[in-house]
Amino acid sequence: MKPFASGRLQVSTASLPALAAWFEGASHEGLPESSFDLSANVTTGDATLKLDDLRLAIGGATATGVLDVVAPANDTPRVEGTLAFDRIDLNGLQPLFAQLPVDPEELARHMTEAFARTWRVDVRLSTQEAAIGPLRLTDVAAGVMVDHGRASLDIGDSTYANGRLSGRLVLSEAGLTRGGKLELALKDADLAAAVADFGFTGPVPTGRGNVNLDLATDHPFWTPRAADASGRLTLSLANGRLSEFDSDAFSDLVRRGEFFSLSQAGSGTFDFQRADIEARFSDGSARLNRATFIGPTGSLSVNGVIPYRSGSLALAGTFTDATNAAQRLRFFVGGSWPNAVISPLSVLGEPN
16 A cells, blocks of 8 residues: 655644644543653555654653554554653653543543544553552563453563563453453562562561462552452562561460560561462452461461451461470461451460
């Protein structure tokens, strides 16, 4: 197909909504206030538009690449190509959308109807750095797919916490407001770096290992109700440590047979050779099916329920000292995290 026009296209504006309003001939309140700059070599053909040597700047991010836009008369229009960003900061979108004079869910419904159901997209993305919540990813290779209402973001590879992170976000076919599914796999990573990013406190395991997370929600990902997601988390670590947990002090306190605060045994660390954790999530609670830590000085095992919306705990555990493997110290964990209260089983079993 021979092109009928070619040349250099340059578009620049300090206001993306103003540009959209000019293009559509009407006010457009469904876009965040942001500058927009685009330049590219343009070649057009019958129902095709090719953008070569594309340079794009929007929301503080810049990208280069190639895009093909095809709008056949009797088929769904589609966008294909590649974009290489210097950095992507998705966290910067939240304050922009918070200032919009439209309801975020109404905007999501509009975007679903106006784009996700009427376009097909297959765009490969790469970026040197990406910020997503507390995550700071580097060397990211990803892809965006939209096909007749089905939309997904696939992270084929990236670096996080000195390990490799991959994952997939699939949006519900019912629209952006109906949530979707999230899958993440982190391999051979330094969990100490991840713990620092997420700001976890209290006894937390660190070391090198693997994390797998699968979640599904019927609520928009950007709302607090997304915390009601259901799914599964598995974690395996080797040659790590459990911070703020002195196993000797803990076992002595359990043997005394009196209630005590976990912080009373928080002056040391528990080194382990292997740790395995498996939990399932549903309706605002986590069912901790397994949390085992095996080290040279002993082994610790915990399971139970964590209603994380309230921060409370209902766990049962055992600790076995390596010097006295025949004696298993059993206890119950209550209270709230990280101010947990330990109840030795001997106390719970004694009548008043």
